[in-house]
Amino acid sequence: MTIAPHHTDSHHSSRPATEWAAARALAHRLPAPLPAESVPLASAAGRTLAAPLVAAVPLPGFDNSAMDGYAVRGPGPWRVVGRVLAGRTHAVGPLVEGTAVEVATGAPVPGRADRVVPYEVADRIGDVLRAAPGDRWHIRRAGEYAARGQELVPAGSPVTPAVLGLAASVGLDHLTVRARPRARLVISGDEVIHAGRPPWGRVRDAIGPMLTPLLSAWGADLLGPRMVGDQPDWFAEAVADSTRDADVTVVCGASSVGPADGLHASLRHLGAVAHVDGVRCRPGHPQVLAQAGAHWIVGLPGNPYAALVAALTLIDPLLTGLAGRPPADLDTAVLTDPLRLDERNTRIVPVRRGARGLRLVDGAHPGYLGAAADADALAVVPPGWRPGTPVGLRTLP
Numbered sequence: 001m002t003i004a005p006h007h008t009d010s011h012h013s014s015r016p017a018t019e020w021a022a023a024r025a026l027a028h029r030l031p032a033p034l035p036a037e038s039v040p041l042a043s044a045a046g047r048t049l050a051a052p053l054v055a056a057v058p059l060p061g062f063d064n065s066a067m068d069g070y071a072v073r074g075p076g077p078w079r080v081v082g083r084v085l086a087g088r089t090h091a092v093g094p095l096v097e098g099t100a101v102e103v104a105t106g107a108p109v110p111g112r113a114d115r116v117v118p119y120e121v122a123d124r125i126g127d128v129l130r131a132a133p134g135d136r137w138h139i140r141r142a143g144e145y146a147a148r149g150q151e152l153v154p155a156g157s158p159v160t161p162a163v164l165g166l167a168a169s170v171g172l173d174h175l176t177v178r179a180r181p182r183a184r185l186v187i188s189g190d191e192v193i194h195a196g197r198p199p200w201g202r203v204r205d206a207i208g209p210m211l212t213p214l215l216s217a218w219g220a221d222l223l224g225p226r227m228v229g230d231q232p233d234w235f236a237e238a239v240a241d242s243t244r245d246a247d248v249t250v251v252c253g254a255s256s257v258g259p260a261d262g263l264h265a266s267l268r269h270l271g272a273v274a275h276v277d278g279v280r281c282r283p284g285h286p287q288v289l290a291q292a293g294a295h296w297i298v299g300l301p302g303n304p305y306a307a308l309v310a311a312l313t314l315i316d317p318l319l320t321g322l323a324g325r326p327p328a329d330l331d332t333a334v335l336t337d338p339l340r341l342d343e344r345n346t347r348i349v350p351v352r353r354g355a356r357g358l359r360l361v362d363g364a365h366p367g368y369l370g371a372a373a374d375a376d377a378l379a380v381v382p383p384g385w386r387p388g389t390p391v392g393l394r395t396l397p
């Protein structure tokens with residue numbers, strides 16, 4: 001950023017900084033979930049159910065064998081009268097007492113069969129079959145897993161690979177899911193360049209390459225980014241433009257109190273309401289959550305590690321809220337490594353999980369991503385924490 005005369009309309013003029021967990025809770029609670037839409041299964045992966053997944057057919061759809069063997073009726077011995085393989089599309093006539101039919105796993109069992117005798121315990125000579133009495137039926141009854149019309153997965157659940165497989169099993173081709181939040185990055189700073197080796201006085205944009213896959217992993221649909229200098233009008237125009245087609249605009253840099261930090265000016269220009277303006281965490285204090293109608297603006301600090309922390313604080317819960325999902329609970333683990341005590345701020349530190357527990361990754365600085373690149377999670381260390389007590393954990397994609 002460039003130096004200009006100091007001004008007073010900075011973020012610390014108005015609202016006190018929000019406690020970290022409260023900022024996260026607000027970012028989740030404030031947005032209304034995006035509209036629902038019906039999409040083919042292949043497009044539903046990773047999205048959120050806007051309506052429960054309801055079985056269109058019972059599962060299993062017909063009584064079928066759980067084993068390769070013989071469907072039998074009566075106590076035995078039995079006469080083998082036929083064979084049914086999977087894929088048969090019409091019912092086999094009911095078994096007569098004392099008879100058996102050879103069946104494949106998944107094949108329809110004939111009506112009135114008592115049980116299936118697996119090959120391993122069957123003794124067949126010619127057409128005559130014998131087996132010891134068994135206490136397992138090995139028959140999967142129609143509808144025993146799910147009835148037609150049964151709600152199998154509640155609204156608000158993520159569409160995981162298992163949910164997609166289940167949807168297909170119960171005869172669905174489409175799922176009703178929340179629209180994917182459309183997000184745009186506005187990367188600001190006269191000093192920021194986007195390719196190659198930065199010359200003296202310049203820095204290479206680290207936030208675009210980091211946040212693009214991170215936001216995708218968190219369920220956003222990324223719109224083309226905007227790169228702007230610190231010229232206040234261009235900056236305000238880029239943010240205002242973005243509100244026309246994005247649900248969320250993420251502004252990187254320009255969030256602090258410096259003369260070129262134009263986020264607050266552009267929020268005023270838009271008539272946006274700032275719900276969070278500063279968060280009591282280290283690093284990543286200068287972060288902003290603002291609303292202009294149904295549009296959300298998140299201001300992240302320019303320091304790249306601080307931007308990652310702020311993304312975890314505000315963007316993660318905001319996208320979850322827009323998707324209509326319940327808030328994602330953090331994992332917890334005990335951290336024993338010493339850390340500078342902080343009675344007032346939540347600290348967000350890079351960690352690795354190993355056989356001997358959680359280890360701090362050394363060398364984290366707000367402006368440097370080396371420690372985060374070597375970490376597999378961020379640990380959330382609450383104010384007043386003491387070594388040996390639990391911390392929250394968020395795995396990094």
Ligand SMILES: Nc1nc2c(c(=O)[nH]1)N[C@H]1C(S)=C(S)[C@@H](COP(=O)(O)OP(=O)(O)OC[C@H]3O[C@@H](n4cnc5c(N)ncnc54)[C@H](O)[C@@H]3O)O[C@H]1N2
Nearest residue numbers: 189203204205206207253254255256261300301302303306
């Ligand atoms: N007087 C005060 N100064 C600062 C405060 C404060 O409270 N009072 N807060 C400090 C903290 S904490 C942070 S974090 C930064 C945040 O500043 P901004 O969000 O306004 O960002 P910039 O000033 O534009 O840049 C800060 C820093 O980050 C570099 N940067 C910016 N964008 C990128 C990018 N896309 N990729 C890589 N690096 C980037 C930029 O060159 C600066 O070095 O403010 C402190 N100051």
Ligand code: MOO
Nearest residue numbers: 283284285306366
């Ligand atoms: O908190 Mo700033 O966000 O140190 O780097």
